[in-house]
Amino acid sequence: MRVGTVKMVPYVRPGDPKSGALIRDLKGRYAAVLLANHGPVVSGKDLFSAVCAAEELEETAKLLVALRGLPARHLRPADVAELKSTFDPL
Numbered sequence: 001m002r003v004g005t006v007k008m009v010p011y012v013r014p015g016d017p018k019s020g021a022l023i024r025d026l027k028g029r030y031a032a033v034l035l036a037n038h039g040p041v042v043s044g045k046d047l048f049s050a051v052c053a054a055e056e057l058e059e060t061a062k063l064l065v066a067l068r069g070l071p072a073r074h075l076r077p078a079d080v081a082e083l084k085s086t087f088d089p090l
Contacts, residue, residue: 002053003032003042003060011036011075013082032057037075 007030009022023033023041032042032053040057044050064070075083 002049003057005030006032006034006040006057008034008036011038011079013079013086014038015086037073037079 007026009019009026012018012022012035019035019038026033031044032040034040040054042050042054042057044053
């Protein structure tokens with residue numbers, strides 16, 4: 001696989017600066033990181049190689065979910081409430 005080992009970091013709401021800190025704390029040991037309940041952050045030597053790695057990571061994830069029967073990772077009610085209070089315009 002082009003990506004190698006992938007690390008998953010815990011969920012934080014979209015836009016929370018903690019997500020950047022969680023990635024920085026990995027000190028570049030991974031070419032790709034999965035943001036729990038968000039998606040991947042993938043690096044590459046150029047844009048094309050990063051896109052190819054992201055595509056391969058997505059296809060591998062689909063296979064793992066399909067073949068292993070892994071359950072979906074749902075947000076906790078508290079996380080949903082935080083999203084609504086942060087991003088709901090009403």
